[in-house]
Amino acid sequence: MIANPETTANANKRLVRRLVLLTVGMFAFGFLLIPFYDVLCKITGLNGKTGGRVEVVEAVKVDESRTVTVEFVASLNIGAPWEFAPKVARMQVHPGQFYQTHFWAKNLADQPMTGQAIPSVSPGLAASHFQKIECFCFNRQLFQANEGKEMPVTFRIDPNLPADVRTVTLSYTFFRIDNAGS
Template structure:
């Protein structure tokens, strides 16, 4: 009787271990799936200021000269990246519907060729779907020779449909080494 009880307990323990291993594997897989799912969600909804990375369709739109929006430009580097990276101007007053251009400066601080990529983010997140980049250095990888520095353009406009309570939009780039 004691042996059957111990055999039953051992079988129950094995079932429990298998179930726990299965749950652990499922949690691990779910953790890996969250990153691409989050990226897709952010691109589709503009959540967290992620932009689609697509060139905006350049259709005529009425310029709202009665309204100005402050656009702030922020540049940051991936931790330890051997670059210099900064906006030409840190803020600009714009009229929704009108095209504007500004530049960011980047320089390779190493003695070897390097490639970088700028990842944009817009805040508040609600403004991401109203911020239209027509030309942007962030659309492509940027190849720099050793010690090379250059101005990189961003041409944009803000859709007049941006809610009126949004008075400031921040365009932020983080520059990563590829």
């Protein structure tokens, strides 16, 4: 049985149109996932996003009757030529009061490098209650060859943090952001 060339051509055109529509649909879906994910994280507190810098620091009453343990964790992306660690592993804090701690980072390479820390707070419910006033994570950090430095974090825990949350973990992953491929 021999197929009609005109029928085959029409079938091929329909197939190409469907494949193009499928490709456009997949691209649009992927493009829309980013804002959808950000909205989902903001609503649910997933992924420990703290919302960035605190623009206006409102006066709040310090809750001295309550203590929250804040743990500090530092990690590096794979193959990063850095030393990176918190100066203290944990602190006992009163919600509403400001605290400062430091992280230590050192460039182990023989050339200047720029890095940036990406924060995460867990449990996710605590992310919206963890307020960073000053943080090295807000900016890229330039390190000269073999340079090390202390980098500050000033923060407070919002007194509205649910009472059943007794421990909050602030975790940073330090990434090389210049010439990462070389």
